[in-house]
């Protein structure tokens with residue numbers, strides 16, 4: 001069923017059942033997102049996609065559009081700053097030394113930092129010590145960079161048994177991303193690449209991959225994350 | 236603490252020198268004073284300051300560069316309009332210099348990852364300071380065999396801070412240019428905007444964290 005709603009005051013048409021992120025990008029409006037993967041069930045973990053729906057803050061990836069909805073993405077200074085603050089929070093919660101990160105230039109967190117114009121985090125940088133996990137033969141976990149989006153937990157499974165390979169242990173400040181090293185050892189090279197590409201940050205690192213692309217020719221330098229998100233929709 | 240009166244310390248601008256021609260001095264003093272200071276960094280950001288290249292020439296009728304990699308004086312000799320700083324705070328001397336610099340700059344700008352959040356030197360923040368000292372001086376793999384193991388400590392040596400701090404956790408910082416290092420393009424953009432009264436605006440495509 002076709003419905004009508006407004007995004008930043010502009011009237012748009014959509015099919016009911018679609019989520020706000022997708023409808024916005026079909027209409028040329030980029031909403032930053034870090035856990036959402038188009039075509040996969042929403043995780044709703046990062047809140048980077050927060051927008052105002054009829055004046056209330058909602059995660060755009062988890063919220064289906066409805067007739068008459070008034071959505072504010074960029075028109076409302078408060079929500080724009082709230083998304084920026086959420087990104088800043090992730091940078092101060094982990095240890096993000098981009099110059100020494102294999103994912104730099106391909107990292108969705110970094111690219112999103114640029115889109116929200118983050119220069120510095122308003123929150124104190126925490127410098128929590130986190131141990132790197134080298135146990136598996138195929139990938140290592142650089143835990144400093146995990147943003148707990150749960151993409152790997154939900155979307156990477158052992159191909160034979162369907163068991164989860166990644167899991168999150170503990171809660172709150174004690175959370176840590178864990179890997180089942182035995183299952184991980186059985187991952188095919190394709191699955192390893194899928195997992196390391198799926199991780200929005202440089203936490204799951206394919207042991208065969210290094211700083212492969214020269215600076216200036218890396219993924220988000222060739223085309224920004226925003227342009228990529230919008231382009232997917234226009235295709 | 237007054238810096239020019241530390242024992243045995245003479246700053247380069249206090250050394251005997253032929254006075255500048257009064258006319259040149261007056262012209263220079265009338266310009267926008269710009270400086271760049273380095274704290275705990277690798278001088279990479281200061282090199283980016285040099286990467287403004289010939290583009291700085293176009294600004295020189297409006298701008299006078301006091302302390303920087305162009306001039307190599309230790310401290311700014313007089314008040315500055317715009318101060319850039321590279322590097323984070325890793326010892327007591329960094330704190331002294333930064334506080335004095337802040338007092339003497341109208342606009343203070345953190346340049347580079349080290350200044351903005353600690354950067355490469357802050358990789359030691361996840362290790363207790365004691366272990367860092369032990370690794371560097373006691374169990375150092377490169378120590379001369381048989382040499383006495385000492386952790387340097389002397390009243391003339393700056394005291395190392397427990398953690399490397401971003402500048403804005405020590406003094407007020409007005410603006411931030413991230414990057415390790417940021418390009419000369421970003422620095423000239425910011426400087427040019429201030430000189431022409433436009434205010435700070437680092438466009439998305441110039442922002443980078445590595």
Ligand code: SF4
Pocket residue numbers: 095096097098099101102103104105107108109110145201202203444
């Ligand atoms: S994961 Fe992304 S943001 Fe974090 S250090 Fe790596 S490139 Fe930078």
Ligand code: SF4
Pocket residue numbers: 145146147148149150151152153166177198199200201203204
């Ligand atoms: S390892 Fe990567 S994909 Fe998995 S939860 Fe952490 S950030 Fe997300």
Ligand code: SF4
Pocket residue numbers: 275276277278279280281321322346347348349350354355414415416417
């Ligand atoms: S930010 Fe990078 S280039 Fe600049 S001083 Fe620090 S380590 Fe050097």
Ligand code: FES
Pocket residue numbers: 032033034035036043044045046047048049050059060061062
């Ligand atoms: S993208 Fe919507 S909550 Fe993460």
